[in-house]
Amino acid sequence: MASGVLSERRTRGRIPPHILPLVVLAIGLLASAAAGWQVERLSRAKDQERFQGAVQQAQDDILNRMQAYIGVLRATAGLVAAEDGAVTREQFAAFAQRLQLARVYPGIQGVGYSAVLPSAEGPQAEAALVRYGAADITITPAEPRPQVHAIIHLEPLDRRNRAALGYDMFAEPTRRAAMERARDRGRSAMSGRVELVQEIDDQKQAGFLIYHPVYRGGAPPATVAERRARLLGFAYSPFRADDLLRGIFVREQQPRIHIAVYDDAIAPQNLLHKSFAGAPDQMARTAWFTAVRPVEIAGRRWQIAYYSTPSFEGDSTRGLGLAFFAGGLVATLLVAGASAWQARLRLAAEAEVAARRESEQQRELLVGELNHRVKNTLATVQSIAAQTLREGKSLEDTRDSFESRLLALSETHNLLTRDHWRGAGLRELVEVELAPYAGARERIDVTGEEVWLAPDTALALGMALHELATNALKYGALSGAEGRVRISWRRRAEAGADRLRLVWEEAGGPPVTPPTRRGFGSRLIETGLRRQLRGEVELAFRPQGVCCTIDLPLEAAERATA
Structure with a gap:
């Protein structure tokens, strides 16, 4: 028992295998960074000492020559x-x-x-x-x-x-x-x-x-x-x-420093000489080291600005610290890699199991989503077929109506599928539903801001627009040469929620009389939108043309698709 307790304590005191490589890596990185920083600091100090020596040598050369x-x-x-x-x-x-x-x-x-x-x-x-x-x-x-x-x-x-x-x-x-x-x-x-x-x-x-x-x-x-x-x-x-x-420094083939000599004070108008092209301010920004030293000559003071040159900087050991750090990093990675091998194999196995489990869950989710979409689509097709057959038209007319409605549903499905059923834009939905009526498109005015619709909202509105357009082409404003259709919508905030108000308005067509019975299109527009999207629909058969007003809460529609 004592042995078991001791073994348990030892196990608790050990570093977990998957953590050990990180500990080794952290210690190695810290040690490598400290060594690299120290070497770099010494290199900079050495460069500073060399620069100061070059500055003093130049000062002495100028003074000796002037003396x-x-x-x-x-x-x-x-x-x-x-x-x-x-x-x-x-x-x-x-x-x-x-x-x-x-x-x-x-x-x-x-x-x-x-x-x-x-x-x-x-x-x-x-x-x-x-x-x-x-x-x-x-x-x-x-x-x-x-x-x-x-x-x-x-x-x-x-x-x-x-x-x-x-x-x-x-x-x-x-x-x-x-x-x-x-x-x-x-x-x-x-x-x-x-x-x-x-x-x-x-x-x-x-x-x-x-x-x-x-x-x-x-x-x-x-x-x-x-x-x-x-x-x-x-x-x-x-x-x-x-x-x-130039005569004082003529023997230096690769000068270690550049100079700018000013009379009395550093100012552009006092510049006597500079040994480099470009502006002194630019040189001060690019040089590693700069210094300003006064020099007294025959009772007058010069200010001499010194700048390190590329030749001086090329002899620097700066960057050696980075080499030390890189060497330490390589050694650290080798040690950490050796200690991580077994842990990596174990983590890989666990990751494979988790990936398989996640893949299975994703497959089940996709099957469920597909089942849901298929059921909804079949239910919609069944409803369209049933309502179309109830209209009591000839077989050929029934077939044409059924096919046109299925095509409208298909076009909306294509639009939603393109965006992975995340939704569709209202303007694009309107254009898709009006596409079969290209001959009358110039007599249809479309105005409204861009509004993003949830999938169910897009399906319902798409079918409603198809029915309105078909009715306008057969019996309404688009059946004649002078008739026009105006489609407009706007988004507004009401009681803290966004609502969409869409108006389909016809004018210039044959005189309109209220129908004696409601067809499938009217039922789809009035009942379908009201039940499915909890919206409000007003379908008015005015003498000058049909006017359909659809008002629905966008947030409610989005929640309905969730």
């Missing part, structure tokens, strides 16, 4: 100061040639000297230009102003830089702000975004300039007033932003 350019300007300022500003074009060209700007400093547009002049024109200005060895240049703009500066030297003297000789940069506000800052602080200063005078082609680029002040005398001036008084001019370099930044 090298500033070093060139300091050397240029030293040359000019040593000659007290009187450096000839030949001397300046020889100095620039030794710098090897294109090879050692790629991206720089040139190095030049802008001198302070006594005026924009006149003998004093001409004497100063002769002293600098630049008598052939023209100072622009020419109008008088408090301070006049002019670009005296600019190397290399290509066609772009030649267009800038003689230009007074102090006359333009953005350049003047940087020149004043360099003059008063005694160190290099970078301008904001400008369009360089060198932009003489259609393909223009955003530009900027860096200025370094040149003072006369020995030691650098100590005060702002002294610096302004001893200013000779500026050593400067113009930069085309696209050329400069």
Whole structure:
């Protein structure tokens, strides 16, 4: 007994066989998902670290290159100061040639000297230009102003830089702000975004300039007033932003990051350079990683937006977590499949038994339904035959009437069978019953909304419409050329239930007199609809034409078919 109790307790503690595979699957999935998530998290962290490293490297490259350019300007300022500003074009060209700007400093547009002049024109200005060895240049703009500066030297003297000789940069506000800052602080200063005078082609680029002040005398001036008084001019370099930044990153065949460089603040009008096609906003939405870093160059701040590139993303281990999860899932499925084999066989056997039982029940249901439909149909045919024979017509007329009524019943059956005896639309039912009278169809007006009828309702209304149409063709409005029939119906709510009101109205036919006795058609319409569908029927034989009004509860008819 103790052994039986122990066995019962063990059985209760076990997991049911059909549940065990689900338990194994759930545990395996959780373990695989946890491992995949952990691997994916580490991959993302590694990618973030790589991206930050690439951003820092780019920051350093830009700063180092710009510091090298500033070093060139300091050397240029030293040359000019040593000659007290009187450096000839030949001397300046020889100095620039030794710098090897294109090879050692790629991206720089040139190095030049802008001198302070006594005026924009006149003998004093001409004497100063002769002293600098630049008598052939023209100072622009020419109008008088408090301070006049002019670009005296600019190397290399290509066609772009030649267009800038003689230009007074102090006359333009953005350049003047940087020149004043360099003059008063005694160190290099970078301008904001400008369009360089060198932009003489259609393909223009955003530009900027860096200025370094040149003072006369020995030691650098100590005060702002002294610096302004001893200013000779500026050593400067113009930069085309696209050329400069492409030159800094020219060695990267497959760059890991894209950049967008803005002057001072991130705004479309401040964009200096972008290394990609398309809009920065679109790039920010598609890149895996983005970052914005400020960089301070010669007293002015840039904002640089960084975006990871497809090349960077291609080297990512992202997705390895999915591979781990897939591997764990495969292993889990194998284990769960092995444990589910016997349970699956048992469930399959039980399902087969249940399917056979359900099939048997369905067969019995179908046989019962068929029996019910056949009985109803036979009862209807029997009633039609009996009533037709009672009319006392000739054998041929009796046969024609009986066949036409059976055909009407058949057409309604076909309509219901098409929709699996779920019902039929009233408009389609009307068209089906009127189809045999195609020659008079243009004189029959049909109006009404779409109403769905239950099967028994459709059968009864179909027979009633057939009788009305047959009577109209033989004796009523459709027996003559001028007669017309109007069929209309509407659905309405009454006391919380839906009702259907259908009116058959004839006009223009032979004069109508009330019949002395009721035929099968009248009995079918008045008695059949009232008893079968609990409706109300009014059949009026008016002199101008027959009028039949049928009013029945739709919900009652639907309940009767249930």
